[in-house]
Amino acid sequence: PPAEGGSAEGGGSNGKDKVKAVPRDPAESLKMMLTDDGVDAVRPGSDAEEQIKKMEKQVRLKMKAERDKMLKEQQRLLEIQHELDILEMPMKRDVSLTRDRLEVLDRELAAAEKDHKTKKKAYEDALALLEKKKEEKVNLADHLRMIIHDNEQRKTQKLEELLGKLGVQEAGPVFEGFS
Template identity: 35%
Template sequence: MPNQKQGSEQLQTLMQSGQISGSFSFNGTLSKEDEEMSRSALSTFKAKEEEIEKRKMEVKERVQAQLGRVEEETRRLAIIREELETLADPMKKDVQTVRKRIDVVNKELKPLGQICQKKEKEYKEALEAFNEKHKEKVELISRLMELVGESEKMRLKKLEELSKSIETIQ
């Protein structure tokens, strides 16, 4: 019994420090009075040890109860965290999918935009060239009309001269 051994050692310590007085007889044994005081001190000490042990057990039980509640709360929080993650997961995956698709479309748009700009530039240059050629054509048609008009005038004039010359011959 370790508690009894500890009690004996503590009793001896108390006696040596003078907290428990006792008179030893010459043969080294305790007198009845001293023996009674020793028993009383020992029983008081045992009672206090038992009270301390009882309180220790109560504290231990309360700690165990608290640990049980903490473990239960930890489990509940883990379940809540998992539920939150599953709630956020589908939206997160959808958002990531849409973002990736946007990135792909952006990569496809860049060269198409460059092609559009190049084609637009070519179109403007072609339109400008077309307009210049059309303007040149209009000018040439106008010049042609002038030339045809002058030619007709000259031919009519020549015809009139020839006509006059024929009349003079007759």
């Protein structure tokens, strides 16, 4: 059996039958792993580490590709948004001008409606006054005709009475204009 800390060679004299003892010191163990003879002892761990590193590299590459794809898509969306903004600029100006004009017209319309209501009321009041005055004129004209008619009747009656007192029976040509 091999001695501790050292190495022993087996029954053959070729170098393949060498068996190394497991060192007790971790530094010695690491030194042994780094030598050509320790590669076989480290290889199973190295293959797993290499697999992990390959998988990590693949994941990183995949994530980088997805990130690059997202960045390109984001850049494309920004360009599209910029183009849309350029297209909307004239429309925004027109919309702003139209809205401003609408606000002015709205104020003017409110003033015109108020003026219309005021003038309509004044017109209706003037029309009512006109109708009242026309009716008053008709009534006064009728009253005047009645006064004149009554006066003429009284005159005629008085004249007939006076003529009766004078003894004139017929008032012929003297009164022709009064009939």
